[in-house]
Amino acid sequence: xxxxxxxxxxxxxxxxxxxxxxxxxxxxxxxxxxxxxxxxxxxxxxxxxxxxxxxxxxxxxxxxxxxxxxxxxxxxxxxxxxxxxxxxxxxxxxxxxxxxxxxxxxxxxxxxxxxxxxxxxxxxxxxxxxxxxxxxxxxxxxxxxxxxxxxxxxxxxxxxxxxxxxxxxxxxxxxxxxxxxxxxxxxxxxxxxxxxxxxxxxxxxxxxxxxxxxxxxxxxxxxxxxxxxxxxxxxxxxxxxxxxxxxxxxxxxxxxxxxxxxxxxxxxxxxxxxxxxxxxxxxxxxxxxxxxxxxxxxxxxxxxxxxxxxxxx
Numbered sequence: 437x438x439x440x441x442x443x444x445x446x447x448x449x450x451x452x453x454x455x456x457x458x459x460x461x462x463x464x465x466x467x468x469x470x471x472x473x474x475x476x477x478x479x480x481x482x483x484x485x486x487x488x489x490x491x492x493x494x495x496x497x498x499x500x501x502x503x504x505x506x507x508x509x510x511x512x513x514x515x516x517x518x519x520x521x522x523x524x525x526x527x528x529x530x531x532x533x534x535x536x537x538x539x540x541x542x543x544x545x546x547x548x549x550x551x552x553x554x555x556x557x558x559x560x561x562x563x564x565x566x567x568x569x570x571x572x573x574x575x576x577x578x579x580x581x582x583x584x585x586x587x588x589x590x591x592x593x594x595x596x597x598x599x600x601x602x603x604x605x606x607x608x609x610x611x612x613x614x615x616x617x618x619x620x621x622x623x624x625x626x627x628x629x630x631x632x633x634x635x636x637x638x639x640x641x642x643x644x645x646x647x648x649x650x651x652x653x654x655x656x657x658x659x660x661x662x663x664x665x666x667x668x669x670x671x672x673x674x675x676x677x678x679x680x681x682x683x684x685x686x687x688x689x690x691x692x693x694x695x696x697x698x699x700x701x702x703x704x705x706x707x708x709x710x711x712x713x714x715x716x717x718x719x720x721x722x723x724x725x726x727x728x729x730x731x732x733x734x735x736x737x738x739x740x741x742x743x744x745x746x747x748x749x
Contacts, residue, residue, distance in 0.1 A: 499720035512724035525708040533683040544630035566628035577692035580621040611701035630675040637671030677740040
């Protein structure tokens with residue numbers, strides 16, 4: 437008798453296939469990424485986005501220190517744009533920013549070229565040049581104010597002995613010398629960080645590139661302008677962005693060294709904002725000034741960020 441063969445059991449496919457491992461892995465990585473970014477996003481929301489929104493909202497109100505606030509529309513902005521003191525503060529800030537940025541970049545690049553090669557005292561010299569970066573702008577301003585004192589300061593005495601300035605002349609009595617002292621102090625304070633960024637950029641250039649330039653008979657100037665500078669464009673743009681941001685928003689050095697003088701010739705836009713908010717106590721007007729400063733900084737920073745993201749030459 438022949439055995440009857442029973443048909444094998446066939447398992448029907450599931451109506452909903454399981455999630456592929458790759459999809460599960462991508463989902464897990466995405467959730468992990470959002471979880472890691474959540475604390476930073478929360479801090480950004482609480483300490484930047486919300487205050488920025490409140491600042492914009494306040495700028496449309498007359499908000500005195502005491503009493504109720506009333507809506508004034510765009511009157512604060514029209515008053516700011518028609519105020520010659522604000523125009524003067526913007527012009528001075530732009531002047532100070534341009535001079536400090538150009539001279540500071542030249543000084544930082546020169547220092548980077550000097551201390552980049554290997555020599556015995558390179559490390560302590562680099563540390564000495566970087567040391568002013570660790571000092572706050574306010575203490576640095578007080579230090580330079582003391583050193584620039586016409587009676588007891590060491591800098592006027594040195595300048596007088598070298599024949600660069602007359603003895604007993606107050607450097608903070610004239611706008612030109614006042615601005616010069618603040619610019620020198622700012623460059624002394626910030627050049628070390630820019631120097632370090634440029635050194636890191638130079639160290640990333642392969643040595644074979646310099647060897648090829650030497651074989652082609654390139655001079656030191658040609659190597660600098662045609663090899664080094666194009667290949668450190670991104671570090672240069674980063675340094676420029678940082679320098680422009682810190683100088684345009686300059687306040688501490690002017691508050692501690694000049695108090696806006698002489699004759700309100702060194703009032704920056706941030707100092708103008710300070711006077712509106714904490715001296716005149718017009719908080720709505722000050723909020724409108726802050727909004728304009730943010731817009732100006734955005735317009736200045738966008739081209740530099742674009743250069744920072746661009747391709748290397």
